[in-house]
Amino acid sequence: MKLIADNTCQEKSLNKGKPPINVTSEIGRLRTVMLKRPGKEVENLVPEYLHRLLFDDIPYLPIIQKEHDFFAETLRSRGIEVLYLEQLFVEALTSEEIKIQFIDEMLRECHAHVNGASIVLKEYLLSFSTEQMVDKIMSGVLKKEIDSEKKTHLYEFMDDHYPFYLDPMPNLYFTRDPAASIGNGLTINKMREPARQRESLFMEYIIKYHPRFAGKDVPVWLDRDYPFSIEGGDELVLSKEVIAIGVSERTSAKAIEKLALNLFKKQASFKKVMAVEIPKCRAFMHLDTVFTMVDYDKFTIHPEILGPQGNLNIYILEKGVDEGTPKISFRTDLQEALKEVLGLDDIILIPCGGGDEIAASREQWNDGSNTLAIAPGVVVTYDRNYISNELLRKNGIEVLEIPSSELSRGRGGPRCMSMPIFREDI
Structure with a gap:
């Protein structure tokens, strides 16, 4: 995840001392x-x-x-x-507990449990650094990325030909x-x-x-x-x-x-x-x-x-x-x-x-x-x-x-x- 400028978003904001959000028009500076x-x-x-x-x-x-x-x-x-x-999102995952909570919620919304993949996907995502994990969730997880020995159910082997466990965004x-x-x-x-x-x-x-x-x-x-x-x-x-x-x-x-x-x-x-x-x-x-x-x-x-x-x-x-x-x-x-x-x-x-x-x-x-x-x-x-x-x-x-x-x-x-x-x- 390479960005053009370092935007660590702490107290160096241009709006220090003001509310974090302020939008009262479409045209204000x-x-x-x-x-x-x-x-x-x-x-x-x-x-x-x-x-x-x-x-x-x-x-x-x-x-x-x-x-x-x-x-x-x-x-x-x-x-x-x-x-x-x-x-911003990487910086928001300030603890392992929050990171796991997010993965669980994301997989639930993806309906990953339907094909029995949620446990394997959770383990796979947690194997990455936080930054790499966020990039992976955003870019999508291909079925071919998961080792075949981790597929334990017949329907996982015989699933349709759709290439993703998690769709790209x-x-x-x-x-x-x-x-x-x-x-x-x-x-x-x-x-x-x-x-x-x-x-x-x-x-x-x-x-x-x-x-x-x-x-x-x-x-x-x-x-x-x-x-x-x-x-x-x-x-x-x-x-x-x-x-x-x-x-x-x-x-x-x-x-x-x-x-x-x-x-x-x-x-x-x-x-x-x-x-x-x-x-x-x-x-x-x-x-x-x-x-x-x-x-x-x-x-x-x-x-x-x-x-x-x-x-x-x-x-x-x-x-x-x-x-x-x-x-x-x-x-x-x-x-x-x-x-x-x-x-x-x-x-x-x-x-x-x-x-x-x-x-x-x-x-x-x-x-x-x-x-x-x-x-x-x-x-x-x-x-x-x-x-x-x-x-x-x-x-x-x-x-x-x-x-x-x-x-x-x-x-x-x-x-x-x-x-x-x-x-x-x-």
């Missing part, structure tokens, strides 16, 4: 962010199982790592502290989805697809056991045991009072309502949750693949999410008279709804691909609307989306482009690849 550098898990993708692992193609590891390192260095060059999920470099910072806390998410459900377990252990977060009373607004799915790509913090959440292929209305009620009860600053229904298809996987905030009054948008009359189904949830029931109102005009909840006289929606039928579809597929704002009016984007990038610049946005020939194969952009931990308030 970014101070600390969590990434995951693509690793061997990407090389364990094979054509037969791409669909199972939620990929459309196989990235070339040396180049995807080079592109990801460029992304990380772009952030560091702007004074942003870059943490790595894999390193190639989606891990999209750190936005398993957990999402909101205010001074976070959601640790129940993810919809089986291929990704283990991912949020890493963040749960980091919050519980890493010295940077443990004992700091970090609130968890919704945990991964809640039975209905929600993913961080659908969670956008528009201001210290307003959150937008996509009702999408991956995020359920029930999870949104539960999160809203928890926030209204426990975090006084949040007044409104704007639930935005988007088409439930892979191309529009999360709200942030079709809509992101880039400045105080400017947003990217993919025009194809709008209905024939330019409308959307938008539900505004507010605190109700009964603590267990929100007040809900309905809107259809996104622009007007944003002006209302943010108290703005006007806003600008910047269309992906300039709204051109072909360019918009092509660039949205390569995450032209998925921008990472690192300060008001400053965003990181993929270089391949040149029409969208030029339009952002014409609207006064500073655009920092990163190479993306391999990163984009995972169907996620700069926002997808980053989990803000700390932003300055605006």
Whole structure:
């Protein structure tokens, strides 16, 4: 597990003396962010199982790592502290007891007991150093790695031809989805697809056991045991009072309502949750693949999410008279709804691909609307989306482009690849 910089995440944080998490907007100056550098898990993708692992193609590891390192260095060059999920997690396994507890929980979630492999796998994983073990769990465990003499049951010898005991986790470099910072806390998410459900377990252990977060009373607004799915790509913090959440292929209305009620009860600053229904298809996987905030009054948008009359189904949830029931109102005009909840006289929606039928579809597929704002009016984007990038610049946005020939194969952009931990308030 080789990282570009030493990020031992103790008291050398840029935010020393402040709460470990603070995200009250999408555009406040970014101070600390969590990434995951693509690793061997990407090389364990094979054509037969791409669909199972939620990929459309196989990235070339040396180049995807080079592109990801460029992304990380772009952030560091702007004074942003870059943490790595894999390193934070290694540092969170502070005792043998915690390490064993994690392995047991991970194997249980993998259903490894079904084919009788859990005992052998546990022994195998514990044979590694902590760092090697984490890398092995993330990259996947092949059946051929286990010595045949340790297979004691007939069904272990006659098992199907699927090559893995533990699936690789190639989606891990999209750190936005398993957990999402909101205010001074976070959601640790129940993810919809089986291929990704283990991912949020890493963040749960980091919050519980890493010295940077443990004992700091970090609130968890919704945990991964809640039975209905929600993913961080659908969670956008528009201001210290307003959150937008996509009702999408991956995020359920029930999870949104539960999160809203928890926030209204426990975090006084949040007044409104704007639930935005988007088409439930892979191309529009999360709200942030079709809509992101880039400045105080400017947003990217993919025009194809709008209905024939330019409308959307938008539900505004507010605190109700009964603590267990929100007040809900309905809107259809996104622009007007944003002006209302943010108290703005006007806003600008910047269309992906300039709204051109072909360019918009092509660039949205390569995450032209998925921008990472690192300060008001400053965003990181993929270089391949040149029409969208030029339009952002014409609207006064500073655009920092990163190479993306391999990163984009995972169907996620700069926002997808980053989990803000700390932003300055605006």
